[in-house]
Amino acid sequence: MPKRTDLESILIIGSGPIVIGQACEFDYSGTQACRVLKQEGYRVILANSNPATIMTDPDFADATYVEPLDVAILSKIIERERPDAVLPTLGGQTGLNLAMELQNNGILQAHGVELIGADAQAITTAEDREQFKNAMQEIGLEVARSGIARCMDDARRVIQTVGLPVIVRPAFILGGRGTGIADTIEEFEAIAAYGLECSPITEILIEESIRGWKEYELEVMRDRNDNCVVICSIENLDPMGVHTGDSITVAPAQTLSDVEYQQMRDGSFSCIRRVGVETGGSNVQWAVDPDTGRQLIIEMNPRVSRSSALASKATGFPIAKIATKLAVGYTLDEIPNDITKKTPASFEPTIDYVVTKVPRWAFEKFPGTSGVLGTSMQSVGEVMAIGRTFPESLQKALRSLEQGREGLNADFGEVLLESIETATLLEAAAVPTPDRVFELEALLRRGVGIDDIYDATGVDPWFLDQMLMITEERQRLVGLSLDSATEQDWRRAKQHGFSDAQLGYLWNVSDAQVRRARQQVGVRCTFKTVDTCAAEFEAATPYHYSTYEDTDEVSIGSCRERVIILGSGPNRIGQGIEFDYCCVHAAFALRDAGYETVMINCNPETVSTDYDTSDRLYFEPLTFEDVSNIIEIEDPIGVIVSLGGQTPLKLADRIPPELILGTSPDSIDRAEDRERWNAVCARLEIPQPASGTAVNRESALAIAERIGYPALVRPSYVLGGRAMQIVYDDDQLADAMEQIAGSGSLGREGGLSAQRPVLIDRFLEDATEVDVDAIRDNVGEVYIGSVMEHVEEAGVHSGDSACTIPPTHLGSSTVAVIEDYTRRIAHELDVCGLINVQFAVKAGQVFVLEANPRASRTVPFVAKATGVALAKVAARVMLGATLTELGAQGLLNRVVSDHVSIKEAVLPFNRFPEADAVLGPEMRSTGEVMAIDMTQGLAFVKSQLAAGTRLPDDGMVFMSLADRDKQVGVKAAKVFVDLGYSIAATSGTAAALRNAGIVVALEVAKLEDSGGLNAVDLIDRGDLKLVVNSPRGRGPRADGDHIRKAAGLAGLPLLTTAAAALATAGGLRDWKRHPLRVRSLQEYHRRTSVGAPERNGAIVDDTEVC
Amino acid sequence: MNYRLVLADGEEFSGVGIGADLPNGVAAGEVVFNTVLTGYQEVITDPSYAGQIITFTYPHIGNYGVNSSDDEASRPFCRGVIVRALARRVSSRRSEEHLDAFLRRHNVAGIAGVDTRRLTRHIRESGAMPAAFGPADRDVLAEAALREPGTSGADLVAQVTTRSPYVVGSGPRKVVVYDLGVKRTMLRRLAELATVKVVPAHTTADEVLATEPDGILLSNGPGDPTEAGPILKELPELIGALPIFGICLGHQVLALAFGGRTSKMKFGHHGGNVPVQDTRDNKVQITSQNHNFAVQTGSVPGVRETHVCLNDGVLEGFVHDELPVFAVQYHPEAGPGPHDSYHHFARFAELMDACRGSS
Ligand SMILES: Nc1ncnc2c1ncn2[C@@H]1O[C@H](COP(=O)(O)OP(=O)(O)O)[C@@H](O)[C@H]1O
Ligand SMILES: Nc1ncnc2c1ncn2[C@@H]1O[C@H](COP(=O)(O)OP(=O)(O)O)[C@@H](O)[C@H]1O
């Protein structure tokens, strides 16, 4: 059927900030959707609050709304843009749920907007667990025994019929939030109650637990001619009970006979047909009883999902792109297969390799969390690896994780398991955790039988035997050495996925020596192609992976100069989508400039691993070995290491220096190495906080003696402010040193030693933090991308605090100083490309905190706020273009801003109810949102809305502040009261407020002193609308902890700094005056001017607040 | 033991022996590749592979073992199996035997550890061709590869067809199946709607008609349709007498009987993911296929071409303009492969009922 001509404009709802369960995969799918719709000639309207996405680049849509994903805001957008249709199936659960709300509120109908892809009926049938089960039983598919509950009484009734153990699953949730398995009635009470809270419609499904069964996923597609195909089958290594997002998963399914597989395929088709997904991709999840073969259908997602992104990368079949074409009316047979060009998309990809996905977690950042995996997703990122066999792909995946592991053990990381005796280790392995896969190998190495391990863990014997092959190969290797290994030995080892680093560990030599020896006997990797058809047809698409086979398939035909761009690997807290955005921009910019671009990355969620982002894609681990292999065959003119965050930067000093594009490794080191950095600042006479480096308790105390308290303590060589602490006295300092020296996750990261000293800085209290992104070219010109003023004071990690463009409270003289310092640092470090500098401004004086001569987290935000694509400019500069030239090409045209842009961080505390929701110098946010409006206040309110916090327009505000915050708190309270909010406060805070003449409606008892209502009571009674609680500087962190937890559980807006409270108050005040307005980036970017940043005038009325 | 695989054009691959031993050091046949991800047992036991060596493009083969219910014939007729990695520990409650043991039991040799992707690309470029593998030295193997006739010239049907007639199912209708190398799944499908009498390929038309069946199914089978033996002579007498359904080789011999032409394909269709469009309603079925010969488009007088392969335009099915005869090139019974095309059996039943009603 031809494409629909009755539609002109289509609205795509994005998935918003990166959160656990919803990451870059929806930028990947959304970007493809935008591309397709534009190519098809539709007017594309996009709503997404996430500035770090490619899809929100102004040239991907006709109208790009970087606005909160909220029904009220979306209605405004719909009113302005009058789209003919909404495509709800590419923006993850968020997009889907919002589309449903718009439908249920009658907004779509009111404006005659049609849902394409999946209609409301289909979405509810799939998402409402009860309707879904009934529907499935209706068509003869088996589902787990279950019942629905909307309150605890129902729940208790249901459990009678279903019987323990059960799994509790809330309706309309993503990433399994609030799901859990209960074996005892006590557990059931707790889990059911929490589940009801998590469900937006307070409804839970209580279901027989089939933990331990095999878990599978099928990615299916359907077109309007009712043609159905399976794109990919996925088998979970971790059996039922561990969320697919937290499971090691393998494609294709490995242990299903054709008879069983076809039964699952038939079932999946009946499912998608019954649910009524008219066109597009869906994800159907199955459980199989290993003993009886019983197949139960678990759920179906009527939209593209994390797994469909994985399936697309695993097979080369672009599900999102095709789904979009199907949504506008094409049928599969009308769409050509990109990869073969000759054959149509109406087929089922078949592959001749094995794909393994391994998640990456961040438990170490959330003290108090158990680290046990369950039915609710907790991972923050994932890697994918391709190998010809499972052992090879598993080992490649594990070394892709960048967590210090070189593969499946046979590395320094394995030592941690050696001390544990076998019985204990087997028990440990029975509990799913991030370490399980390594424990399994250790058990196999100790001779524990596959069947015993299977009984304990439920991990399929086929997988265990494949791991055992790795173990046996390792034992064979141990008997060899660098010189005794024959060509055959080398090949065997490599075909089992052993990295040079692992061989180096086994033979205790360096990986470089291993590499040399290996190449001497002529064992080199070969590159194969991902082609959707197992080589049956010729592939037009250059999408490759390495393996050790007979022949190489990569042919570098072109004579264009080649540039390799190193990606940023798995998402993790501190390094996320922003860096992928930068790499993608480099690919685009350099391709436009006539270079041939080569991308290396191992993150299946990303746009960078889309095969048409660069001229050639290598889906490979970002290690010295794997990257060197590619450099050898590509023979590039240069390698870009400064756009993918720390990952590629770590490789910089091992790549031939002449190949490093942009800032030299030595300059990078001068910024990263503490001593050398201090020298730089001294030379430039730029003030830094007083500091010193300590290797033990004594030296630490001595330094504190000199610089004074409070002090900031941080281990060296850690990312994202890992384990940084603020200490206020000798005891706290001693404790901190103790922790860092001590083992645990930090011990793994290096602990304390002369090589890894602890850095101790004077902590600047109540200082304003400032970020600057700038670019310097090789003739020494510097372009200041933007100066960003943070809302939260220094001490809250830059990645976790909100920041503003343009700065709203810094005097222009201060800004001038900051820009000048930035220039001087850029010159001194001889930067070529991007540099990010962080400052703290205290009482008018500017201190520099750190400089990173590389792309920073804020680059995309700056680009969207100012209209200048910094990453593109930087990429060109690194290849020799000057800012003057690029300016002449219009790449530096800046938006004339009559608006304020705010970036706000989004934190994952709702995933970790046990963790304290307070902000500090250790970064913990998973994502960010951007908000733009007339005044800083309005932009701030929007940013809160975008981050998921609905600020109340009346009611009672609770305040409990640390002494140092009281001054600012008073200012905030004053505004709240003026605006008609009433104030409740704990005694100390109340006193401070009263002194300032502010009426305190209710004084609240501290939790410790008995008698009287305390904050938690008030929260539970629903009396409070907003909670402001900043932790006491001195005294235990835990103080106020339960208040924050209670607020979190009750879903109350929670502010943990006085600064945020003040900004909120200001925002609410502006909000009462003007309603929030929506504007597209294209409108904001319409007026541009060449050159210097704008001084902003439009927001004078904010100053009086401060 | 280290094995070598040598193709007729001299291309060479190394690997290790699996399955049955090779006393004289050599196994020879025509190398083809199959792209299924599941269903290796059904493929290996499909009689249509007589004379051929099967390369599996999916690297891990044998993962879920083999079991008696998934056999497509009493034994494999293929000349060998080429895989990248043969599973060691199998995992499936359905498994009764390890694939390696199965191959030994049926005296089929194989070679593992081969860069099957390189081999597949070579066949894609140079076409399916004779080859030999085993522990013997290069020259011996090369020699054997050159001597190997492959699938041309030999009446392979005679080797795979049943020695004597037998009956399966007890359905209301009476169907005679000409066993040109029939797969059990095909009989299972038919048995759901008819009492099925399976007869040897050399059975005469008179013998068949004497049993007064409601319809005839011409099964799949190995090799070149023009070499398909007696059936070619018998068909003219059968056509028109009663409903006929041809599958795969059956489709090809029917085309020949109507005066159509067949030709050998470069490397054929062997897989479970082939898109076939029904030109009447444009619906696409993902089909299971296994053929090296094809009926030339437009070469068959008096028929309507109903099905076409979307990958390469190969003719995949036709129905006769007047006579109750239709055929498909692919495998509607699946086994292994998708179930998208079961409806052809219902269609056959309707045709038989219609004809019975009218006569
Ligand atoms: N009945 C069950 N018993 C045990 N584990 C289950 C059951 N149902 C689901 N699970 C586990 O919980 C995970 C999440 O369930 P799912 O329905 O997929 O929710 P989500 O919508 O979060 O993906 C699944 O991946 C599976 O491992
Ligand atoms: N001397 C200091 N005084 C106050 N806050 C500081 C000081 N040094 C660092 N910080 C805070 O700690 C955060 C993390 O420190 P930073 O050096 O940026 O580490 P990272 O390399 O993880 O970004 C900063 O964003 C800032 O808020």
Ligand SMILES: [Mg+2]
């Ligand atoms: Mg799921």
Ligand SMILES: [Mg+2]
């Ligand atoms: Mg920083």
